Amino acid sequence: MTNLDRVFQNHKAFIAFVVAGDPTFDATVEQVVALAESGCDLVEIGIPFSDPVADGPEIQAADLRAFDQQITPQRVFELVAAIREQTAVPLVFLTYANIVYQFGYTAFAKRCQELDVAGLIIPDLPLEESGELRPTLDQYDVALIPLIAPTSDDTRIAAIAAQARGFIYVVSSLGVTGTRNHITTDLTTLVTKIRQATTLPVAIGFGIHDPAQAHAMAKFADGVIVGSAVVHLIANNQPATTVLTDYTRQMRAALDAVPVPDGEKG
Structure with missing residues (x-):
């Protein structure tokens, strides 16, 4: 069983996102440790990028704060090494194709494996362009986690699912990241179609920000991903460890209130 399998084992997963270096190197380490210790199952670490096409204003501002701290991909790996001195919490990177390309596919994948x-x-990185990178990630046992959008039809869902590893990231709404008070996408139908194509866990992100939304999504998904709301807490509370701990415990309680059918328990 891999670290990603354990994320979804026997309960609904809470996945939180932080930007590496926001607002400082040391603060990010403290944030990740606080999230892990208060019940977060997986931390998604964003590598700052100059053109983050999927990210809304909250995360773009966090990238700029990280750039002010001279956070480079190499420094991100150093940051993960510091995190690993304190916690074994499962980690994934949210990054963009050019970062991995410039670093070198093999060097990037090897460093991920080491940490x-x-x-x-x-x-x-659309499915059609992933063939160049995927074999290297497979060699180093690093999962390429796909996103499936509300616009994906049955054929595309099946194609993406066939190549997927780790889990499926379901995009709840069209557009960029950011909190949403109302998510109108027919996610139940979308998740049902995905489950017909793969046995991998399904986590929903984009827009989820409060316990009520998390509880509702977890009734038909295996976990929820929260990015902009966590980044907002970090931006407005320094140090952010106490508020992140409180927030994670609230989200954890909402997710734990959703029963996991025996057939879904790992």
Whole structure:
């Protein structure tokens, strides 16, 4: 069983996102440790990028704060090494294709393996362009975690699912990241179609920000991903460890209130 399998074992998963270096190197380490210790199952670490096409204003601002701290991909790996001195919480990177390309596919994948970074989420890498990178990630046992959007038809869902590893990231709404008070996408139908194509866990992200939304999504998904809301807490509370701990415990309680059918327990 891999780290990503354990994320979804016997309960609904809470996945939180932080930007590496926001607002500082040391603060990010503290944030990840606080999230892990208060019940977060997986932390998604964003590597700052100059053109984050999938990210809304909250995360773009966090990228700029990280750039002010001279956070480079190499520094991100150093940051993960510091995190690993304190916690074994499962980690994945949210990054963009050019970052991995410039670093070197083999060097990037090898460093992920060394630091137990279980997977990559690359929003600007469509299925059709992933063949160049995928074999290298497979060689180093790093999962390429796909995104499936509300616009995906049955054929595309099946094609993406056939190549997927780790879990499926379901995009709840069209557009960029950011909190949403109302998510109108027919996610139940979308998740049903995905489950017909793969046995991998399904986690929903984009827009989820409060316990009520998390509880509702977890009734038909295996976990929820929260990015902009966590980044907002970090931006407005320094140090952010106490508020992140409180928030994670609230989300954890909402998710734990959703029963897991015996057939879904790992």
